[in-house]
Amino acid sequence: MFGELNLNLEEEAAMVLFGIGFTMLLLHRNLIKKILGMNIMDTAIYLFLAAKGYIAGRQVPILTDGVTDPAAYINPIPSGLVLTGIVVSVSTTALMLALTIRLYERYHSLDLDRILISMKQEEEEQL
């Protein structure tokens, strides 16, 4: 069973990075670190996709010397998907950073748990 295992460094690095990013996003308490973790997770997926589009010994998918033979170029689809994905992740990052600034203005902390605690305290004081 292990004989036919396919071991490739890019894909494995991408999966390791995905795990690191996912854990950071889920469990790190600092908001900025969470956002960095989200970016790491996203880029890991893009690295995986880009690695899947690569074909050994072929060229960049841009027409050169009028050759239109598919056997000359790598797969352009993953590149297109990743381009879209990068823009999506930069938008999400900007939004989360803006939220972080507003939360810091209000609660003077970057720690999500401290923010939650001071929010609860504030509400109890109001009642």
Next chain:
Amino acid sequence: MEVFELLLLLSLVVCAVSVAVIRDLLASIIVFMSYSLIMCIIWILLQSPDLAITEAAVGAGVTSVLFFVTLKKIHAIRKEDRDE
């Protein structure tokens, strides 16, 4: 070439782990910037210059600038608190 790729991928993982464990936020953002640049080089090696150019402009450029301005803003708010 293989060795070079291996080195790049290893440094990618090292960068990601250090982003997670470094306590200083500014330092971790700078490490993240270098992470994006390494990713750029890997994408060039994977024959995807479109991605490399976008990641260099968006990932290493604009995203990092946004992180820096956020950090600076937070410092400013803190300073204001102190002055009051």
Next chain:
Amino acid sequence: MSFVQNFPFFSIILAMFSGIVSSVLKGKKARVLSICAIAATMVLSAAVLAYCAATGESYVYWMGHFPAPWGNEIRAGVLEGLTALLFSAIMLLSVIGGVKYTQTDVEPSKQNLFYILIDLMLSSLLALVYTNDLFTAYVFVEINTIAGCGLIMITQTGRSLTAAIRYMVMSSLGSGLFLIGLSLLYDVTGQLLMSPAQEAVGEIVESGQYEIPLLVIVAVVSVGLAIKSGLFPFHYWIPDTYGYATPTASAILSGLVSKGYIFLLIKFYYRVLSPESVVRSHIGNVLFLFGVAGMMLGSLRAIMQTDTRKMIAYSSVAQIGYIYMGIGLGTPEGMIAAVFHIFSHGATKALLFLSARGLYRVSGDRTDFLALRGSGYRNRLAGVGFLVGSLSMVGFPMLSGFISKLLFATSAMASPGKMLTTLIALAVSTVLNAVYFLRLLTGLYRPARSGAYDAGAGPDGAAGERVNAPGFRVAVLCLIAFNLILGLFSQPIVRAITEGLAMFS
């Protein structure tokens, strides 16, 4: 090609375009434009539904000059048309009903931004309903997430900001899982459009080659979308999110946004995998278990609340549990029940959130049970609305909730392995629902202990009817009627769902 077939595309673009134009309009004009766009969408979706029901088959629509495996596509059938129609109707009513509250809750200069968010939310929901392309689905899931985050934090109170960041964190986790699932799927099938992907998956299943990746894909996509729709173990962001937004936003978030993801999941199961392979992968059993657990624990948590907003939000957790239980049964009947419950819960929750806000308004903007005592007399319309919504949730005959519970029970009969669990879960959860809703309802119609709460009543004091804006009255009445229609004339809708699901595969 008949002209009606263009309508799904028109409705998506129309909603998007009105959002883009609203960015330079003032709040009031943006509101009018948005309401018009939603109403137009509703009409267009109704036409699509009528067309598909008449021809009896679904069709694909090229988004560009290229056919299936090369270009983007959308697809319309009976179920898509019905869902689009009901979603836009619920959205229209929630927007109209919440106009007054939106004006007070949102900063005056940012009103137009609120309506941009509504427009883009609508277009992304429609795109999720109609899409035949997995990557398009991912992009619109992101639009949906960001618009949802905007709707949560539009009031800009401390509570809503923290709710928004928690929502964003959980949604990013969900999107990450969904995207990696898509990447894996693309890698083993080489297709991004649903119909060719389904063929490729069929071949793979037959050859038994990529068995493990396929299992991981199903698991990862299901978990990603379950996180985003707030299934039980991932539900902790729901109460703050739904409870503390402005009523329009609460109604849309709870009634439509989470349902959009569930609809996408159903589409993924039917259009990309086949229902049989989902059953074989046992992911259905996991969803079933978590759904049942969500029903129980959501209801239990709702009983423990003393704040109405949180109670309604926890009841949403329980209702999402119902839907996943239906999906997890793994039979066509279960799926029909789940889809029916998507509609019924959307209509009921919108009614509950809107009328609850009407009740807070006459109770000095307090939300605890004690303050709401007697508010059913102070604002009669909102009281009736809340009564109907609660009874529908509990499963009172003639209302929509009863039909969905009936459908769940009958579908449980068809799957012997899970029959007992389902029936017991349904019975227990109905009792629990009745406990917490009836506790509040008896409070609503019990005279307030002293004049203390009347003093805090709205600007018009005890003159309940005048407190309600005309839009609010229309919306609550329509939603009550909507609930009654779903309850009394459920047969055509159930038939349409059955037909639509048959068209899926």
Next chain:
Amino acid sequence: MSKRKSPQELGRYLKFKRWLAGDLDLLEDVTEDAVPVAAPEIADRLPARDSALESRCRASEEVYGPEVWPQSHAPGYAQAWRDRVALQKGAGDAQAVLQAQEKSLGFFRAVYKIMAVLLCGAIILVFLWTTAFLPPFGNPDNPANNEVPARYIRHGVEETGATNFVTGMILDYRAFDTFGESCVLFIASCCVQVLLRVDACDGKSAARTRIQQENDRLFEPKNDGILQQTARLLVPLIMIFGVYIILNGHLSPGGGFSGGAVLGSGLILYLNTFGFAKTERFFNERVYRRMTLCALTFYCLAKSYSFFTGANHLESGIPLGTPGAILSSGLILPLNICVGLVVMGTMYSFYTLFRKGGM
């Protein structure tokens, strides 16, 4: 309803939350919790606690790291704090409690660390295991290399006119995705405006305007000669590079998104060197709004036309031009310009909104 949590309860709640999210440096918080619980008489002897100051100290600790915090801002208070901790450590009862708490905390910490590593490891293992069964890397016979990319490459030039197959794919074959993606940017900028834009129309936000403007003085350039000279040299180069990337999007790597991001960074550099007053002469909120509206409207209409004709099997009638020339490939060039303008404006507006809440 309005029952206040006692300090003990709050402490427990705090600890539980920490446990859930796994704090790694809790020592000072533990002593803080321990004061009222274990040794009230010691706490009485100390200066009153200043919760506002404490929260600020904590905040600076997050930004600067734990070592610098008290000394730099509040030396007197920090001394008192240290005294309190020392006193408390001296007291027998208090110390026992403290040790017990530290012990339990140590347990929580360990559990958290194990949890995080386990979760990370589990995810990584599952996915590594999955990748092991995927089609091999770099193999031309993989399922992904089927008829779809083959057509993009073989007929891409004649069907779209773009010699860059990736651009041809995202702006023609799969243009609906890309349109959605522009909408993601648009809606994100709307959300950031909701959060950060300061409109001086009521009292509450007027106060915020003042604070923002005072803050912004920290960012304003100080007429740095070196910076300005470098920027005079760099900004035109960056701008030209950005325009080049956009205009050649269909011929060479790049396109609207990357070019727009480069242009946006150029604008940000200009702003940081020469200040708002100069930048606003040619790029203010009005220009930004109109530009975004025009670009997105054009994008929307052009793509609607193209989708409509495509779906109804009509000829679109847009000339594709000679492949390889700048003016070729039909709608792709104008669309790239639109996307570039939108991205540039959005990036710049993100930056200014973050900085001072308006353009």
